[in-house]
Amino acid sequence: MQQASRHTLKAFDEDIERLRALISQMGGLAEHAIGEAMRCLIQRDSAAAEKVIADDKKLDALEVETERRAVQLIALRAPMAGDLRDVVAALKISGVVERIGDYAKNIAKRVPLLESAGKIEPMSLLPEMARIATGMVHDVLDAFVERDSDAAIRVCQRDDAVDDFYDSIFRTLLTHMMENPHNIGQATHLLFVAKNLERVGDHATNIAEMVYYAATGQHMADRPGKSPK
Amino acid sequence: MLMKEKMPLTPVTPVPAEPAAIAAGAHRKESSTAEVKSGSESARSERAEPLVDVSNQVNIEDSWAEKIDPAREPKMSANGVSVFYGSKQALKDVSIRIYDDLVTAFIGPSGCGKSTFLRCLNRMNDTIPSAKVNGRIELDGEDINASEMDVVQLRARVGMVFQKPNPFPKSIFENVAYGPRIHGLAQSKAELEQIVEKSLKRAGLWEEVKDRLAESGTALSGGQQQRLCIARAIAVDPEVILMDEPCSALDPIATAKIEELIHELRGRYAIAIVTHNMQQAARVSQRTAFFHLGELVEYGRTSEIFTNPRERRTTDYITGRYG
Numbered sequence: 368m369q370q371a372s373r374h375t376l377k378a379f380d381e382d383i384e385r386l387r388a389l390i391s392q393m394g395g396l397a398e399h400a401i402g403e404a405m406r407c408l409i410q411r412d413s414a415a416a417e418k419v420i421a422d423d424k425k426l427d428a429l430e431v432e433t434e435r436r437a438v439q440l441i442a443l444r445a446p447m448a449g450d451l452r453d454v455v456a457a458l459k460i461s462g463v464v465e466r467i468g469d470y471a472k473n474i475a476k477r478v479p480l481l482e483s484a485g486k487i488e489p490m491s492l493l494p495e496m497a498r499i500a501t502g503m504v505h506d507v508l509d510a511f512v513e514r515d516s517d518a519a520i521r522v523c524q525r526d527d528a529v530d531d532f533y534d535s536i537f538r539t540l541l542t543h544m545m546e547n548p549h550n551i552g553q554a555t556h557l558l559f560v561a562k563n564l565e566r567v568g569d570h571a572t573n574i575a576e577m578v579y580y581a582a583t584g585q586h587m588a589d590r591p592g593k594s595p596k
Numbered sequence: 597m598l599m600k601e602k603m604p605l606t607p608v609t610p611v612p613a614e615p616a617a618i619a620a621g622a623h624r625k626e627s628s629t630a631e632v633k634s635g636s637e638s639a640r641s642e643r644a645e646p647l648v649d650v651s652n653q654v655n656i657e658d659s660w661a662e663k664i665d666p667a668r669e670p671k672m673s674a675n676g677v678s679v680f681y682g683s684k685q686a687l688k689d690v691s692i693r694i695y696d697d698l699v700t701a702f703i704g705p706s707g708c709g710k711s712t713f714l715r716c717l718n719r720m721n722d723t724i725p726s727a728k729v730n731g732r733i734e735l736d737g738e739d740i741n742a743s744e745m746d747v748v749q750l751r752a753r754v755g756m757v758f759q760k761p762n763p764f765p766k767s768i769f770e771n772v773a774y775g776p777r778i779h780g781l782a783q784s785k786a787e788l789e790q791i792v793e794k795s796l797k798r799a800g801l802w803e804e805v806k807d808r809l810a811e812s813g814t815a816l817s818g819g820q821q822q823r824l825c826i827a828r829a830i831a832v833d834p835e836v837i838l839m840d841e842p843c844s845a846l847d848p849i850a851t852a853k854i855e856e857l858i859h860e861l862r863g864r865y866a867i868a869i870v871t872h873n874m875q876q877a878a879r880v881s882q883r884t885a886f887f888h889l890g891e892l893v894e895y896g897r898t899s900e901i902f903t904n905p906r907e908r909r910t911t912d913y914i915t916g917r918y919g
Contacts, residue, residue, distance in 0.1 A: 447902050
């Protein structure tokens with residue numbers, strides 16, 4: 368159901384806009400954190416990785432603020448229908464985005480551990496995988512702000528690419544480990560990095576489902592015209 | 597999205613672990629609602645059936661989502677009802693069904709026709725000379741506007757509670773006893789007393805007034821007066837109770853008591869309630885009808901209307917975008 372017009376009570380619109388802005392801000396930070404953690408990983412920049420880890424606190428604080436505002440909005444404005452679905456979605460999405468931030472932090476924590484190791488091949492695949500995963504996060508949060516259910520569906524369709532990257536990196540790392548046990552430590556760290564990125568893609572997909580429900584009132588799995596699996 | 601099956605070189609198979617963990621979680625959740633917390637995990641494992649439901653089916657009980665058997669007869673039904681006050685049309689072609697174990701709420705802005713429609717259901721509009729009602733309204737399949745329908749009997753079967761509590765200026769006892777007495781429902785004084793007590797109990801007022809039944813009904817507080825009016829409506833053993841903004845003159849505590857009462861009475865009587873308070877409609881009803889400018893715009897499950905209405909006008913109204 369489309370909701371173009373404004374509320375009679377303008378403060379209501381302002382509250383909902385503020386909630387959306389918070390989610391956008393969180394998304395921007397999480398996206399940047401993943402990208403920056405990957406840059407640190409590739410360029411062996413442990414000092415900058417420290418900053419990624421420290422900056423995760425901002426996301427935690429924003430999640431708390433989102434929850435506070437959402438609860439306040441429910442209590443004071445009694446939102447209904449699409450408004451209610453939006454507020455609930457914002458509440459859930461903030462938790463997921465905070466989690467994405469944790470993955471960035473986890474990747475950043477591995478940077479100093481990999482600093483002395485020599486480069487192994489799968490390193491070159493990870494930045495591209497990260498680019499797709501963060502692109503999904505970016506687009507799905509845009510979809511939330513725009514209430515765009517079609518964009519949400521498109522984000523979900525990109526998750527296969529991330530999963531394929533993960534499978535490919537998994538196999539390659541395994542081969543490296545078997546060929547030379549000296550690589551096991553480094554390869555395991557990289558495997559966790561790949562797994563983290565794969566999870567980011569999954570979380571973006573989950574957010575897409577929340578966005579779809581908020582925008583349409585229907586669950587994505589039940590959408591009309593969807594081919595049964 | 598979880599690890600894919602095509603994992604190479606892995607003798608330990610992580611794949612089956614995942615669905616098992618998920619299903620076990622679902623199982624726990626189900627048991628916590630169904631069988632409470634009495635059964636510990638160890639007691640549970642003694643049971644013959646497998647701990648894990650592998651069918652991947654999750655049964656969700658939704659207490660708000662009562663299904664209506666399409667073949668079931670409604671308690672009341674309106675077909676193509678229009679109402680004119682003189683030349684002004686107040687209600688346009690309204691068709692709706694009211695079921696006996698559901699509370700149906702009518703919502704909409706002032707002048708939308710919801711009270712007019714409610715008043716059609718027990719022919720209260722007959723009292724307005726300029727009002728003309730078209731269309732068919734049935735109670736248990738009988739046309740309530742038919743010439744052989746006794747309107748006094750009809751109003752006993754379809755009781756009404758008004759916005760402003762209106763007890764008779766008589767004792768509490770007499771307020772409730774009046775209806776059963778004139779309808780000849782009690783053969784003896786003892787039976788009449790029984791009816792009064794039962795009605796006051798059902799209206800949740802007995803404990804507060806049992807020691808002062810001889811006092812005037814008008815001496816009660818607003819909320820108590822409204823419950824007295826409900827007791828009075830119940831006393832003649834109606835089939836349907838119509839409520840026209842029963843709480844709009846009451847404070848929040850008295851309102852909560854009336855809402856609890858509506859909840860208690862549901863199942864015993866078919867209840868239709870007009871309210872300006874959308875939260876109240878959401879709280880007490882299972883079906884909601886939204887009226888606008890004399891039209892029935894949308895009718896459906898209350899849980900659907902308030903989370904995912906289909907019509908733009910409904911959305912605008914319930915989300916506060918109207919006007």
